[in-house]
Amino acid sequence: MNAVNKARGTASDRLGNVVLRPVRGHHAFEGCVEQLATAIRLGAFSYGAALPPERELAERMGVSRATLREAIAGLRTAGMVRTTRGRGGGTVVSYRPAIPALGGSPGIADRREQLLDSLVYRRVVEPGACYVAAGRKLSATEKMLLTTSLAEVDAAEDPATHRQADSRLHLAIASVTASPMTIEAVTEVQACLHDMLQAIPVLEVNIDHSSRQHRAIVEAIIAGDATKARRAMEQHCDDTAALLRGLLG
Amino acid sequence: MNAVNKARGTASDRLGNVVLRPVRGHHAFEGCVEQLATAIRLGAFSYGAALPPERELAERMGVSRATLREAIAGLRTAGMVRTTRGRGGGTVVSYRPAIPALGGSPGIADRREQLLDSLVYRRVVEPGACYVAAGRKLSATEKMLLTTSLAEVDAAEDPATHRQADSRLHLAIASVTASPMTIEAVTEVQACLHDMLQAIPVLEVNIDHSSRQHRAIVEAIIAGDATKARRAMEQHCDDTAALLRGLLG
DNA sequence: TGACAATGGCATGACCTTAGACCTTTAACA
DNA sequence: TGTTAAAGGTCTAAGGTCATGCCATTGTCA
Known part of the structure; x- marks a missing residue:
């Protein structure tokens, strides 16, 4: 019985190969950007709505405020949100949904x-x-x-x-x-x-x-x-x- | 309209609050330990079965080999696996399922x-x-x-x-x-x-x-x-x- | 028996993430 | 009109994570 047989071929092993999954999606920073961008694009935060304060958001997403801020900076660069300082300030959604060019959904074939x-x-x-x-x-x-x-x-x-x-x-x-x-x-x-x-x-x-x-x-x-x-x-x-x-x- | 109203109270905002989730489960290391230990306890890798080689496992779990090795070291310390070196070596499951003491499942109430x-x-x-x-x-x-x-x-x-x-x-x-x-x-x-x-x-x-x-x-x-x-x-x-x-x- | 290949073991430097404290700005409130 | 509170902006030290390359061990095969 060689190593390959030891690891493969039994029913239970087949399951072993199937249940292992990526332990997380890349860096925390990317995960934040993706999650926030998705929430905005899906309309969970619609145009003009304010995101929760950074401290609260960071806690809810299980990430440090520094990391969350980098993510927000990314969204800002992408033009999806605008941030103002001071009391009553915050980060608000400046993204409006748009219709993609027909047949122009890039990367759909890859996925x-x-x-x-x-x-x-x-x-x-x-x-x-x-x-x-x-x-x-x-x-x-x-x-x-x-x-x-x-x-x-x-x-x-x-x-x-x-x-x-x-x-x-x-x-x-x-x-x-x-x-x-x-x-x-x-x-x-x-x-x-x-x-x-x-x-x-x-x-x-x-x-x-x-x-x-x-x-x-x-x-x-x-x-x-x-x-x-x-x-x-x-x-x-x-x-x-x-x-x-x-x-x- | 103050900041609170800007962020709360609308239907869409309610959704915003609901879709945000922790971006990942703490450290990659802990995630690995948990996933592997679970796979073993569930029997996806049963007694005597070999885990895939470290390099392959690390890639499949989206984690560096260094991190994965720490996780495996944890399992070894816990007595769930045994590791041997050299060709044909590897990490094999040395865990046998056991019945917990009746009523002695700790932490069930917390969760x-x-x-x-x-x-x-x-x-x-x-x-x-x-x-x-x-x-x-x-x-x-x-x-x-x-x-x-x-x-x-x-x-x-x-x-x-x-x-x-x-x-x-x-x-x-x-x-x-x-x-x-x-x-x-x-x-x-x-x-x-x-x-x-x-x-x-x-x-x-x-x-x-x-x-x-x-x-x-x-x-x-x-x-x-x-x-x-x-x-x-x-x-x-x-x-x-x-x-x-x-x-x- | 000797070369090879597959496997775990180890070390280094760059980068990311965290926690916490503190600063700055600005609206709301007394 | 001053004070305060709520928000974003910044910094630092410590530790976690990664990619990579190389080493050590051992079964397999020519």
């Missing part, structure tokens, strides 16, 4: 595998999140968050705004599960898919279809019908995935 | 919130994973992995071995989804719940019940019946969760 995987993962996570959300007793605030988010999607006038509102709705649904791990999973999925979703040709018929599904999902969650909510989200994921798989070829 | 959350998250992720697994065309090897893992659970003679085999079965199911993100999610869930599951009173009736459910799940996956597979896993998660919630009080 083909990852994108296809995130479609699968989305199919796993988002319907499950709906099920959990519908099974909870929601507060008035939570219901309001859902209906407001839904209304914002319908009210969006340009594709870029629509895309952000759509992300926000999905994050809102995740957030009413009150499950941090579920919220994180949905956030990750939305971050992965954002660029791709943005590249979907925005046809009137797609938007209408999508809107009907969103409404069905939210209504089922508020009504507490977990099975119906899940099924509606499954349909929504499947339909969107079909479009996206077409785009990826 | 109460996290544990309850992981039960919710599990309910989201594992049924979804079953659905995906059943929807794929499985190779003979993959089917074999499932049936072998199932047989190992039934064959386990002591509770500790049984617990490991159970984890391995769940990881095996995740692995046949062929979705890295899904695998990671299930791994995370199993790692979170491992200590708690280990503390479940091992009653004959529980094991029988669990065994029937496992068999139903695997059969449905192999038969390609996605809905049935998901429903079976939902039932399994719900039943286990009920036991665990009871333990947590």
Whole structure:
């Protein structure tokens, strides 16, 4: 029995090879930039909104203030935020969503595998999140968050705004599960898919279809019908995935 | 409009507060130790199995070899692995699972919130994973992995071995989804719940019940019946969760 | 038996991250 | 109108992490 056999070939070893994953994403600094930039692009912090104070943000992200400041400096250089000093000052979002040039989403081809995987993962996570959300007793605030988010999607006038509102709705649904791990999973999925979703040709018929599904999902969650909510989200994921798989070829 | 209102109170801001998460788990070194120790305790690397070579492991975990070596040194100190030099050498697992003293799982109370959350998250992720697994065309090897893992659970003679085999079965199911993100999610869930599951009173009736459910799940996956597979896993998660919630009080 | 190759062991210098204290700016408040 | 509090801006010392190259050990194979 040589070293290779010792390490490979048994069922349990196959699992060993599968569970190991990168222990973290590069440097803390890059991680901060990515997370903040994603939150802004998804619209979790929308145009004009203020980020929390540096000290608070640093603590919440588990990073030193120095590192966080470097990240913010990066965002500032990229023109996504503006910072003012003094009491009442802070860092505010100066980024407005834009429609990418058609077919001009760079690097989508490189990440083909990852994108296809995130479609699968989305199919796993988002319907499950709906099920959990519908099974909870929601507060008035939570219901309001859902209906407001839904209304914002319908009210969006340009594709870029629509895309952000759509992300926000999905994050809102995740957030009413009150499950941090579920919220994180949905956030990750939305971050992965954002660029791709943005590249979907925005046809009137797609938007209408999508809107009907969103409404069905939210209504089922508020009504507490977990099975119906899940099924509606499954349909929504499947339909969107079909479009996206077409785009990826 | 003061700073607080600028940052709080709007729907979109609420989301901003919810999506920010720690950018990473402390030091790379600790992350490595934790991930490797978990993989070993879950049985992804079972007794006598060799870990991959340091250079390969370091690359896969996205960490320098120096850091990885520190982590391995930690495991060695803890008596979980043994290392030999030279060609054909390497690091092999010298850990055998043990049953914790009843009621003696330290720190379970401290993590109460996290544990309850992981039960919710599990309910989201594992049924979804079953659905995906059943929807794929499985190779003979993959089917074999499932049936072998199932047989190992039934064959386990002591509770500790049984617990490991159970984890391995769940990881095996995740692995046949062929979705890295899904695998990671299930791994995370199993790692979170491992200590708690280990503390479940091992009653004959529980094991029988669990065994029937496992068999139903695997059969449905192999038969390609996605809905049935998901429903079976939902039932399994719900039943286990009920036991665990009871333990947590 | 001798060369080779695969593996762990070690050392160095550059860079990143942290924690904490302190400074500067500016709006809000008394 | 002064005082204060809340925010960003800066500095430093200590330690963590990395990439890289080389060394030491030992099984394999010609």
